[in-house]
Amino acid sequence: MDEILDGLSEVTCDVLVIGGGTAGPMAALRAKKKNPKATVILLEKANVKRSGAISMGMDGLNNAVIPGYATPEQYTKEITIANDGIVDQKPVLKYAQNCYSIIEELDSYGIRFLKNENGDFDVKKVHHIGTYVLPMPNGDTVKKALYRQLRRARLLISNRFMATRLLTGADGRVAGVIAVNTRTAEFLLIRAKSVILCMGAAGRLGLPTSGYMFGTYENAANSGDGYAMAYHAGAKLANLECFQINPLIKDYNGPACAYVAGPFGAYTANNQGSRFIECDYWSGQMMLEFFNELQSGKGPVFLKLNHLHSDTVSEIETILHTVERPTRGLFHEGRGTNYREKMVEMHISEIGFCSGHSASGVYVDDLARTTVPGLYAAGDMASVPHNYMLGAFTNGAVAGEDAAEYAANVDFAEYDVADLARERDRVLAPTRRDDGIPPNQIEYKTRRLVNDYLQPPKVTRKYELAQQRFAEVREDMETRMVVRNAHELMRSLEAASILDCADMAAFSSLFRTESRWGLYHLRTDYPEKDNENWFCHTLLSKKDGKMAAEKKPIDPYVVPISEDEKDLYDKQRVRASA
Amino acid sequence: MPLAPSFTSVPVVVDNDKCIAEKGCHVCIDVCPLDVLRINDQTGKAFMEYDECWYCMPCEADCPTGAVKVNIPYLLK
Ligand SMILES: Cc1cc2nc3c(=O)[nH]c(=O)nc-3n(C[C@H](O)[C@H](O)[C@H](O)COP(=O)(O)OP(=O)(O)OC[C@H]3O[C@@H](n4cnc5c(N)ncnc54)[C@H](O)[C@@H]3O)c2cc1C
Ligand code: SF4
Numbered sequence: 310m311d312e313i314l315d316g317l318s319e320v321t322c323d324v325l326v327i328g329g330g331t332a333g334p335m336a337a338l339r340a341k342k343k344n345p346k347a348t349v350i351l352l353e354k355a356n357v358k359r360s361g362a363i364s365m366g367m368d369g370l371n372n373a374v375i376p377g378y379a380t381p382e383q384y385t386k387e388i389t390i391a392n393d394g395i396v397d398q399k400p401v402l403k404y405a406q407n408c409y410s411i412i413e414e415l416d417s418y419g420i421r422f423l424k425n426e427n428g429d430f431d432v433k434k435v436h437h438i439g440t441y442v443l444p445m446p447n448g449d450t451v452k453k454a455l456y457r458q459l460r461r462a463r464l465l466i467s468n469r470f471m472a473t474r475l476l477t478g479a480d481g482r483v484a485g486v487i488a489v490n491t492r493t494a495e496f497l498l499i500r501a502k503s504v505i506l507c508m509g510a511a512g513r514l515g516l517p518t519s520g521y522m523f524g525t526y527e528n529a530a531n532s533g534d535g536y537a538m539a540y541h542a543g544a545k546l547a548n549l550e551c552f553q554i555n556p557l558i559k560d561y562n563g564p565a566c567a568y569v570a571g572p573f574g575a576y577t578a579n580n581q582g583s584r585f586i587e588c589d590y591w592s593g594q595m596m597l598e599f600f601n602e603l604q605s606g607k608g609p610v611f612l613k614l615n616h617l618h619s620d621t622v623s624e625i626e627t628i629l630h631t632v633e634r635p636t637r638g639l640f641h642e643g644r645g646t647n648y649r650e651k652m653v654e655m656h657i658s659e660i661g662f663c664s665g666h667s668a669s670g671v672y673v674d675d676l677a678r679t680t681v682p683g684l685y686a687a688g689d690m691a692s693v694p695h696n697y698m699l700g701a702f703t704n705g706a707v708a709g710e711d712a713a714e715y716a717a718n719v720d721f722a723e724y725d726v727a728d729l730a731r732e733r734d735r736v737l738a739p740t741r742r743d744d745g746i747p748p749n750q751i752e753y754k755t756r757r758l759v760n761d762y763l764q765p766p767k768v769t770r771k772y773e774l775a776q777q778r779f780a781e782v783r784e785d786m787e788t789r790m791v792v793r794n795a796h797e798l799m800r801s802l803e804a805a806s807i808l809d810c811a812d813m814a815a816f817s818s819l820f821r822t823e824s825r826w827g828l829y830h831l832r833t834d835y836p837e838k839d840n841e842n843w844f845c846h847t848l849l850s851k852k853d854g855k856m857a858a859e860k861k862p863i864d865p866y867v868v869p870i871s872e873d874e875k876d877l878y879d880k881q882r883v884r885a886s887a
Numbered sequence: 888m889p890l891a892p893s894f895t896s897v898p899v900v901v902d903n904d905k906c907i908a909e910k911g912c913h914v915c916i917d918v919c920p921l922d923v924l925r926i927n928d929q930t931g932k933a934f935m936e937y938d939e940c941w942y943c944m945p946c947e948a949d950c951p952t953g954a955v956k957v958n959i960p961y962l963l964k
């Protein structure tokens with residue numbers, strides 16, 4: 310295995326879904342359901358059985374809008390406020406209206422959701438305003454349940470193929486994708502009438518403080534390839550300066566899971582064991598308070614459970630040590646941390662891109678359409694904010710249906726064969742050298758520079774230095790990177806995506822000359838929020854081969870936000886009581 | 888610049904007595920999201936070839952004989 314072989318096969322399909330994690334399988338299922346005659350291919354870099362963020366399942370839905378607990382309008386309002394107003398509400402409202410039917414569908418797959426003694430869903434309050442968190446008692450089975458459905462629908466699955474570039478026609482429509490087998494380096498050209506990108510977050514952008522390159526919060530296979538591919542295909546990307554930064558268990562870099570433990574009475578505390586934030590729901594404003602506390606004399610920050618009854622702690626342990634990130638128990642054991650006795654040390658993560666806690670990502674409308682005709686995006690890489698797992702499923706479904714309909718009404722776009730030849734040369738260049746720099750050093754250096762220069766607080770001069778350093782690394786990557794086998798070739802392609810994302814992070818951050826979203830876009834030389842000039846989206850795209858940015862007005866709200874509500878998320882710090 | 892081989896301690900351990908790779912099993916290799924497990928040419932058993940692990944556990948959870956043990960990578964232990 311891993312020997313580099315020469316090969317190129319070509320296949321065609323109606324709908325191509327790239328990324329078989331969470332949004333992808335649902336998109337493929339829905340496309341097939343919408344048009345049973347359509348050929349649907351699901352392409353995955355890893356193996357659909359265990360790929361993506363939900364590889365080992367999930368402990369609950371973060372953002373479920375359940376009748377009786379919340380209305381779609383309330384939810385839309387909360388997400389708008391959590392995002393400092395920079396939200397197109399239509400896709401958020403649509404998600405909120407659709408997500409309950411997706412819960413019912415998941416339920417029919419055998420995935421269970423917590424119910425109370427009356428048989429109603431037992432939703433927990435974690436957000437600042439409303440109640441949206443729904444635990445999943447058999448959350449470890451999500452991937453298996455999805456895979457059963459994929460088999461039943463007889464979808465075509467191509468595992469271990471990494472998509473590298475999209476092809477577009479002269480008319481600008483999407484024409485297909487180029488992919489490389491991660492174990493043989495053979496090429497696969499898939500021509501498709503519509504393509505749905507479901508390639509997850511950009512999780513390998515910053516370097517974890519542990520120094521371990523794969524010790525990331527996100528599934529480390531999510532190296533930002535989707536963002537890079539969308540960019541090179543000419544799609545627009547929204548609000549990338551609104552970084553993802555998470556409050557995590559220090560070194561382990563997994564979620565401390567205040568969402569799970571919170572409803573049982575656990576909370577985020579400082580070194581005195583005191584609460585300092587009102588609400589543990591992840592937002593930029595909350596992260597800023599977290600950051601301030603870390604830097605202060607009351608730091609570091611901890612997850613506190615040692616005041617809870619031992620039985621309650623056992624219940625929490627059963628959840629946290631079996632699903633999502635199940636090695637967590639082992640990690641605590643190694644450090645001698647028993648939740649009953651010690652608080653769990655937390656830290657803030659390195660930066661990444663993810664729409665989980667922001668409105669960043671490949672720009673999409675309420676039908677999951679990007680700005681490239683025939684190209685869709687869903688899940689963590691699409692710009693619909695605060696999607697999480699249920700959003701990935703719900704918008705994956707929306708994308709699948711519309712992409713199937715689109716494909717039924719168009720012919721294949723003609724791609725330029727020169728584009729294919731150019732991409733093969735780009736991909737294979739590191740295999741043609743026998744001396745140079747291995748991809749792990751290119752990647753390490755890029756990510757170390759991301760930490761040094763891009764991690765907020767953002768300073769203009771540091772960002773400009775970062776751009777210079779990135780250009781030097783790019784030069785090395787393009788002229789000297791060397792690989793010895795197909796596995797390293799995959800890593801070299803990932804290194805290129807990571808560098809593209811780093812450049813996009815720097816460029817979009819410099820464009821927005823204000824501070825917004827708490828820590829996510831805290832610019833020390835523009836410390837104030839500037840609604841007059843910056844109450845808008847920023848869109849980044851490739852114009853004449855270069856990065857360009859523009860402003861886009863926010864679509865008029867469909868759910869109005871009153872003056873006294875719009876700053877609610879700014880009030881995160883616990884007030885000193887009299 | 889010349890290249891140097893370097894060595895590193897990896898987090899995933901396979902118990903060769905339990906692994907039945909020679910009977911055609913390669914479940915752990917199939918499911919790993921980072922694609923870092925391989926069959927060792929000498930022993931015919933599964934092993935961790937690349938130190939690029941997300942300590943996520945599918946390899947351990949899906950192995951039919953319980954041969955795989957995932958540890959926390961040394962750098963973040
Ligand atoms: C540790 C953790 C805990 C979380 N906890 C919760 C929770 O409790 N509740 C909740 O609602 N949400 C939670 N989330 C968020 C939720 O899991 C994600 O929002 C959701 O799963 C994202 O789905 P996705 O389809 O966008 O990405 P993923 O499911 O990650 O799928 C992306 C897929 O794309 C593939 N891919 C990447 N690049 C390529 C390429 N070049 N070619 C082909 N394929 C490629 C990847 O291998 C992967 O399978 C959590 C996330 C993490 C990481
Ligand atoms: S899954 Fe278990 S038995 Fe199968 S190859 Fe891997 S270690 Fe061996």
Ligand code: SF4
Nearest residue numbers: 919940941943944946
């Ligand atoms: S823990 Fe995850 S990344 Fe590591 S070898 Fe097992 S399946 Fe692969």
